[in-house]
Amino acid sequence: MAGVKLFGCWYSPFSRRVEMALKLKGVEYEYIEEDLSNKSPLLLKYNPIYKKVPVLLHNDKPIAESSVIIEYIDETWEGPSILPKDPYERAMARFWVKFIDEKCAVAMWKACSSSGEEGEKAKEEAAQLLKFLEEELKDKKFFGGDNIGLVDISANFIGYWFGIVQELKGLELLTKEKYPNFCEWVDEYINNNFVKENLPLKDKMIEIFKALA
Incomplete structure (x- = not known):
């Protein structure tokens, strides 16, 4: 240690x-x-x-x-692989992480923090970007297949943090009607025993978001 x-x-x-x-x-x-x-x-x-x-x-x-x-x-370190072993799949995992960090997370945070015309534009952009993730999760339990991998861990902001902010703000951006595959992934992800043990408590997150606001 x-x-x-x-x-x-x-x-x-x-x-x-x-x-x-x-x-x-x-x-x-x-x-x-x-x-x-x-x-x-x-x-x-x-x-x-x-x-x-x-x-x-x-x-x-x-x-x-x-x-x-x-x-x-x-x-x-040895242990379960976080990135895929196959070179192409590793490259694609890196691609989706970059997409999530530089495109999705930015647009979704802006959709939460902006208002008026700017806010509406940000919501539209976020909605379009989420469609790519929705398609990527078609017929998959996790982004990494049957097991949690790099992309799943990297999408935790959208899967957990954004859900809390969306609830506080009264937004309806990420819904089961619009994104059934992605919302199914969210349910699988946040209810996974390992993930659940390593997420901050919702009540504490609500407190910090209110304080930051």
């Missing part, structure tokens, strides 16, 4: 991604909670470029950015 430390924040979906990856692999680690409004000197030292969580410290060597960290974890 002394050789593995994780700087994170309990309500960050990106931190939770990395914690899930470590636990899937059975890696013991020391968790260091960061106050994002008053970042520690160590966090700024280990991630001077982005200055954000998560940061994994392994044998005093820092790795930043959640998707990069997860790939490092998958390649470093």
Whole structure:
């Protein structure tokens, strides 16, 4: 445990991604909670470029950015594979993670935080992007097939965090009528025993979202 430390924040979906990856692999680690409004000197030292969580410290060597960290974890420790073994499937998993992070999550967060014409435009964009994920999940239990993998872990913001925000905001963007495949994945994902144990409590998330708002 002394050789593995994780700087994170309990309500960050990106931190939770990395914690899930470590636990899937059975890696013991020391968790260091960061106050994002008053970042520690160590966090700024280990991630001077982005200055954000998560940061994994392994044998005093820092790795930043959640998707990069997860790939490092998958390649470093034995245990269940997080990324597919097949080169093409690995490439596609990376593609969907990039799509989720750079397109979907951005548009969905904007749809929640914007109003008026800008908000409507963001909702339309998010709705179009969700259609791609809906199609990708056709005839699948998880993005990784029968088992939770990289894309599932990376989609946790949409699967859990966004659902809470949508409920608080009274939005009807992600619904079973519009996205039956995706909503079925959400149910499978958040009710999976392993995932359930590693998600922040809903009541606490509601408190933090209200405080941030």
